[in-house]
Amino acid sequence: MIIQKIEIENFRSYYKFNSFELTNGLNLIIGSNGDGKTTLYEALEWLFRTDGTNKMDTKFISKKRIEDLFANESDDVRVAMTYEHKGIIKTLEKMFHFTKSFDGEVSMSNFSFSLIELNGVEREPKEGIRFDYDLPSEIRKYTMFKGESDLDVFQNSNALKMLVETFSDVKDFEAYFSFMEYATKKANQARDNAQKLDTKNTQKIKSLKTTIEHEEKMLADIEREIKNKENEAVNFDSLLKSIEQSREASKLLVNVNRRIETLSQNRAQTQSRIDENYTINLLDNMWILMGFEDVAEEYSTKVNDIDKKRRKLEKEYLVTASADKVIKKMQTDFVPLPVHIPGQKIMQEMLDEEVCKICGRPAKKHSEEWEFMLHRLEEYKESLKADVDDDIEPYYKYNYIVELQKRDTTLNDNLSEITKLRHKIQEAMAYNNRLHNDVKKFDANLNLEFEKKKRILAQTDGLTEEQLLANYENISNWIDQKNRAENRIDILKRQRVQHRAALEEAQGALSKLAEGTSAAIYAKSALIIRQISDAFKSAKETNKNRLLHAIEDESNLFLEKLNSNDFKGTIRILEKANGQGEAVLMNNDNTRIFNPNTALRTTYLMSVLFAIGKLSGERDKSEFPLIFDAPTSSFTDAKESEFFNVISKLNKQVIIVTKSFLKESATGDIVLDKDKVNEITGRVFRIEKKKPFDDKKLGTIQTVISKIK
Numbered sequence: 117m118i119i120q121k122i123e124i125e126n127f128r129s130y131y132k133f134n135s136f137e138l139t140n141g142l143n144l145i146i147g148s149n150g151d152g153k154t155t156l157y158e159a160l161e162w163l164f165r166t167d168g169t170n171k172m173d174t175k176f177i178s179k180k181r182i183e184d185l186f187a188n189e190s191d192d193v194r195v196a197m198t199y200e201h202k203g204i205i206k207t208l209e210k211m212f213h214f215t216k217s218f219d220g221e222v223s224m225s226n227f228s229f230s231l232i233e234l235n236g237v238e239r240e241p242k243e244g245i246r247f248d249y250d251l252p253s254e255i256r257k258y259t260m261f262k263g264e265s266d267l268d269v270f271q272n273s274n275a276l277k278m279l280v281e282t283f284s285d286v287k288d289f290e291a292y293f294s295f296m297e298y299a300t301k302k303a304n305q306a307r308d309n310a311q312k313l314d315t316k317n318t319q320k321i322k323s324l325k326t327t328i329e330h331e332e333k334m335l336a337d338i339e340r341e342i343k344n345k346e347n348e349a350v351n352f353d354s355l356l357k358s359i360e361q362s363r364e365a366s367k368l369l370v371n372v373n374r375r376i377e378t379l380s381q382n383r384a385q386t387q388s389r390i391d392e393n394y395t396i397n398l399l400d401n402m403w404i405l406m407g408f409e410d411v412a413e414e415y416s417t418k419v420n421d422i423d424k425k426r427r428k429l430e431k432e433y434l435v436t437a438s439a440d441k442v443i444k445k446m447q448t449d450f451v452p453l454p455v456h457i458p459g460q461k462i463m464q465e466m467l468d469e470e471v472c473k474i475c476g477r478p479a480k481k482h483s484e485e486w487e488f489m490l491h492r493l494e495e496y497k498e499s500l501k502a503d504v505d506d507d508i509e510p511y512y513k514y515n516y517i518v519e520l521q522k523r524d525t526t527l528n529d530n531l532s533e534i535t536k537l538r539h540k541i542q543e544a545m546a547y548n549n550r551l552h553n554d555v556k557k558f559d560a561n562l563n564l565e566f567e568k569k570k571r572i573l574a575q576t577d578g579l580t581e582e583q584l585l586a587n588y589e590n591i592s593n594w595i596d597q598k599n600r601a602e603n604r605i606d607i608l609k610r611q612r613v614q615h616r617a618a619l620e621e622a623q624g625a626l627s628k629l630a631e632g633t634s635a636a637i638y639a640k641s642a643l644i645i646r647q648i649s650d651a652f653k654s655a656k657e658t659n660k661n662r663l664l665h666a667i668e669d670e671s672n673l674f675l676e677k678l679n680s681n682d683f684k685g686t687i688r689i690l691e692k693a694n695g696q697g698e699a700v701l702m703n704n705d706n707t708r709i710f711n712p713n714t715a716l717r718t719t720y721l722m723s724v725l726f727a728i729g730k731l732s733g734e735r736d737k738s739e740f741p742l743i744f745d746a747p748t749s750s751f752t753d754a755k756e757s758e759f760f761n762v763i764s765k766l767n768k769q770v771i772i773v774t775k776s777f778l779k780e781s782a783t784g785d786i787v788l789d790k791d792k793v794n795e796i797t798g799r800v801f802r803i804e805k806k807k808p809f810d811d812k813k814l815g816t817i818q819t820v821i822s823k824i825k
Contacts, residue, residue, distance in 0.1 A: 117201045117250055117740050118769055125194040125211075126178040127162075128155045129805075131818040142764040142798030143771045146778065148786045151804045152819030153773040157262060157745040163195045163210050164256055166245045172212045172224040179815040185216040201250045205234040208247050251740055258728050262745045267721035269728070270697045296649035303642035307626075310635030317629045324626045331619035335612060342608045345601045350696070352598035365572050369585065372572065376565045383558035390551045391544070406537040412527045419524045423517050433511040463493045663731075664689045664697075670727030671699075671720070677762050678719045682755075685709050687720055699724045714750035719759070722747065726768060741769040748776060757792055764797040793824060800824040 118140050124130040129152045136145065147153045162170065176193050185191065194211035213226035229244030251259065261267050311321050398404045466472055467489055472479050479485035527534070623643075630639040671687040685701040701709040701720050712720070722744075729739055748756050756776050763770055777800075779789045793800055802822045810816040 117199055119197055119199045119741050119771070120205075121196075121198040122156075122160070123194070123196040123198075124156070124159050126181045126191055126214075127159045127176055127193055127195055128152075128178055129180075129817050129819040130155065130159070131178050131180045134819070134821050136801060136821065137799075137823070138769070138771065139799040140769050142760065142766075142796065143769070144760070144777070144793075144796065144798060144800045145771070145773045145803060146776065146788065146793075146800065146824075147773070147803040147819075148775055148778055150817075153775065153803065154262075154745060155819065156803070157260070157743070157773055159195045160197070160743060161260065163197060163208060164247070164251070164260070166229075166248050166253065168245075171227045171229075174214075174222055174224065177214050177222060177224075178818075180818050182214075182216060182222055183815040187216060187218040190215040199250075206250070207232045207234075208244060210244060255732060255740060258725060258732075259740050260743045261725070261747065263747070263749070267718060267725065267747065268699065269721075269725065270699050296645060296652060299645045300642060300649060303638060303645050307630060307635050307638035307642055310633065310638050311626075311630060313633070313635075321626065321629060324622050324629070327622040328619060328626065331615050331622060334615045335619065338608050338612045338615065342605055342612070345605045345608065348601040349598050349605065352594045352601065366585065366591070369569065369572050372565050372569045373585075376562060376569070379558050379562050379565065383555055383562070386551050386554045386558065390548050390555075392548055397544075401537075402534060403537060403541055406534075406541055409531065409535050412531060412534065416524045416528060419517070419520045423521060426512065426517055430511045463489060463496065467493065660691075664691065666731060667724065667727050670730055671723045674723035674726040674766075675720055677766070678723055678759060679716065680762070681758065683716065685712070685716070685720070687723060689724075715748075715752070715755055718747060718750065726766070729768065739768065741771060743771045743773075745773045746775065747772065748774065751776075753792075757795060760796050788824065 119138050121138065122136045124134045126132060136143075145153065145156065162176070178193075181191055190213055192211050192213055194209065196207055196209040196211075198205065198207045200206075208231050210229045212224050212228070214222055214224050216222055231242045231244050231246050233240045233242065258269055308325070311317075394403070462473065466479070467486065470479055470481055470486060471477070472485060472489065477485070479489060627639040627643060630636045667689050668687055671689075672684075675684050675687055685703060688700050688702050690698045690700055699721060701712050701716070703709055725742060729742060732740060748759060751759060760772075760776075763772075777789050777792050777796075778786050781787045788802055800823075802824050803819050804822075806818040806820045808816075809818070
């Protein structure tokens with residue numbers, strides 16, 4: 117079957133009459149986004165439907181044509197394809213009438229779907245559904261493909277079964293299987309009826325029949341469980357394959373998240389150790405005294421001078437006031453220390469230990485020195501009591517000097533530490549700076565890990581992070597369940613062998629009992645029929661495997677051409693336990709390549725399609741064309757040019773709708789790359805929106821077709 121011409125009239129953006137004259141080879145239809153590529157593909161999809169659905173729809177009608185019509189005017193939506201099939205020229209045509217009313221509404225009528233055969237000058241119209249004879253619906257599944265994701269024909273659950281039935285002779289075996297089941301049943305019944313006359317071996321026959329019934333039941337149960345377990349294994353295998361491409365990404369994501377968590381924790385711990393409360397430390401930790409040792413000493417001198425002067429003034433005041441009590445206390449020529457110096461606890465400690473810790477000399481109990489310290493302690497205690505009998509007003513109403521002296525004591529006690537403050541402050545600031553640098557390193561490493569995470573998520577075909585992590589969690593569980601199912605299948609198959617042997621032994625024994633009786637001929641007939649049935653089953657399996665190997669061989673020949681200068685691998689067509697098929701790519705060590713790059717995936721799946729098409733042609737003496745919508749969107753420019761050059765040299769009609777071979781001009785317009793187009797052998801069309809148009813009004817959009825070569 118070769119498509120010679122496609123005509124589109126008033127179908128969406130294809131305003132009025134448009135046509136493509138095609139060649140028996142590569143046909144490129146090049147257009148940018150919104151130029152009508154997908155519309156052309158969908159027009160052919162509509163034309164090829166033979167199931168009586170989706171006949172008329174206003175969405176098919178050109179908006180521009182509707183706006184052109186006057187009230188009560190009509191026109192047609194029409195898609196037609198002229199093709200040659202087995203030497204006969206035919207035109208498949210689908211159309212309907214539409215009318216614009218006075219209020220602007222559109223009505224549809226007169227749908228027709230016809231297949232016209234040209235015999236010389238005669239035109240023989242037939243029902244369009246007869247197109248199924250030329251391109252059967254089961255074959256059409258292997259002719260039209262929208263995008264790269266649509267190329268895997270084995271995505272359909274019954275694709276392998278359909279291929280086998282269409283391109284091999286296994287379907288012819290089904291009638292024989294039904295007959296063999298019927299014949300076996302009748303032969304066994306005839307044998308059993310004849311053996312009823314054998315009264316001598318009644319008990320043995322009964323026992324063997326019981327054994328046969330038991331073994332047949334056991335085999336039936338085993339077959340059911342094997343089927344269930346095979347389905348389980350296939351399901352888990354499918355689940356694993358569904359995430360196989362993301363399996364590595366899932367593992368990488370888990371590892372990245374672990375590193376991010378560790379880095380984040382370390383960063384938080386490091387950040388928490390940074391103490392930059394420098395303002396608070398100025399007073400709380402006396403940082404304000406850094407470098408002020410001389411000031412502290414001067415402060416101490418001034419406090420002592422002020423205190424001494426204060427006490428002198430107090431003494432003079434008390435003497436002047438003629439207070440006997442006070443005069444008694446002041447019988448010294450020097451100004452004594454304040455009664456609170458040293459403190460009560462220190463004074464008691466010196467009395468207990470019999471030593472003056474101010475001058476460092478011993479002070480034995482009841483000695484003059486010891487008695488002096490005791491007197492000082494009692495004097496201090498007396499000073500704490502309220503002297504209500506004393507009518508003399510104090511010279512100083514407030515005693516602020518005590519606070520100054522306490523601070524002076526603190527400063528002097530810690531003067532050696534104060535001198536170290538500069539180094540401590542420098543060390544603290546240096547430590548904080550080191551921590552800041554560590555935090556920056558953690559931030560840099562976190563940014564790297566987050567970038568890795570973005571790259572992983574960006575390359576996982578739209579899977580979310582949650583899905584990838586769930587995949588990682590599920591993988592081990594699914595593998596375990598798949599392995600358990602497969603192990604159970606192995607056990608069941610061994611049991612099946614044993615039960616089949618027991619069944620055959622019982623059937624053989626039953627046949628021996630029939631020897632020399634009227635049941636002998638029936639027993640031999642049942643045995644022969646079983647052997648023939650087994651031979652048919654074996655032949656069916658052989659026939660199917662022969663087809664799969666043929667598809668593999670042809671696919672790899674096409675892959676050799678399509679991917680001649682790149683890595684290829686080997687295509688294998690696998691049959692799953694549930695009868696479904698899968699086209700996979702294998703390495704030279706017979707391991708599966710689970711994640712080929714998109715361009716390689718596209719080429720090996722297209723190779724399978726070309727192989728199926730060739731086998732179809734050999735079987736029916738007529739190949740069918742392949743129609744692709746944007747199959748090479750993931751290709752590089754170099755890979756794309758190489759791919760199209762190879763396709764153009766194949767002895768195969770291929771129609772590819774693509775936005776390849778376009779480039780941006782110096783003025784910003786999208787133009788055809790004529791140099792690349794000239795390298796291609798085949799027919800080339802350019803489709804584009806007619807200018808000018810209103811980008812907000814669909815009724816101004818019109819696709820125009822230009823034949824380039």
